[in-house]
Amino acid sequence: MAMFVHLTPQANAARIRRAGVRAVSRHRDGGRGVYCFPVLESYTLTHQWLRELARHGGPRGLVAVQVRLPDDEPVTVGRYNRDPLATTAGDAVRRLAAMDDPRGWEVFLPRAVARREVQRVRAVRQVTGWRYFPNAHGVVPCTCAGCRVRGEYGSRRLRERRPHPDDGPPPPAPVLLRRVEAAGEPGDATALCEALRWFGLRRRGPVERLSRLVDHPEPAVREALADAVAGWSTPGVDALLERLAADPDPDVRELATAVVERGEERHTPR
Structure with missing residues (x-):
């Protein structure tokens, strides 16, 4: 074993x-x-x-x-x-x-x-191991959206000092909503997933305008929706995630269920 x-x-x-x-x-x-x-x-x-x-x-x-x-x-x-x-x-x-x-x-x-x-x-001892990648000490950290952590100590000053050329700030919510509408009905999956990726970088969002994507025929879009709203504090997110937690696709169901459980654990009195 x-x-x-x-x-x-x-x-x-x-x-x-x-x-x-x-x-x-x-x-x-x-x-x-x-x-x-x-x-x-x-x-x-x-x-x-x-x-x-x-x-x-x-x-x-x-x-x-x-x-x-x-x-x-x-x-x-x-x-x-x-x-x-x-x-x-x-x-x-x-x-x-x-x-x-x-x-x-x-x-x-x-x-x-x-x-x-x-x-x-x-x-376990919380100071064990490396950060970013092995031998990263002395190497300038990456500030792209995939590497940075929102709210991490010193992250705002680092982004101001070294802005990443491929990212920049997320587009405003109205711009993203226009992209969602332009994707059509039910909507091009690639375009919708890209818009939802940007929505996931926000702390709040238009839940009621995106809720129709719960019924999108492509599982990748429904999974991207669950990922996008996971960190939102907007009213209505819990109900949206509960619908996704009953999704017929196992990957969507698993992701939404994990997000719901994390939220319940955060709000459980200790």
Whole structure:
């Protein structure tokens, strides 16, 4: 049996102890599953992803979920910016343990983790690992929309000092709504997904004007809608996400359900 560590926000700990780890992470090939890393002799290498993931992980930090998988369990292994290799859990552990520098490598399990496979959920030191990428210290950070984290300490000053040429500020909501209308009925999926991507960079948005996309025939549009409204504080978002949580497509359903549960955990009194 191979032992792995999955890092997740503290808010997910109780649900994972109850029901295991949901397959909510997206792989390079579009499939969903769980990212993890083998338990190695080095504590730092085992938990190397912690500081990078903590940039998106919520106010209470991350916890480590120890997962035991059969040696012949199909997984992929690879560095975060390279095409992964299809292999087994046991072989992935052997490959990474034999490397001189396995920083930036990851293992992807293309399914959820069952409750019986979770060995323990434990606290971890929140200062372990690298940020941005291995050996990033001394390298100018990227300010594109895919790399930056809204509200991160110093992010506004960094963007003002080094504006990214491909991004700039999100287009105003009226401009995005005109793009949604111009996409037609039910609407071109590519154009709608691009508009929704920009909407996702906003903190509020026109829920009532976008709610018709819940019934769009293309699952990618419905998934982009759930992703776009996930961080909004606009009234009506909860009802929209509840409709998406009952979507016939499993990927849309899983994403919307995860967003709803995160919102419930944030508002649960401690």
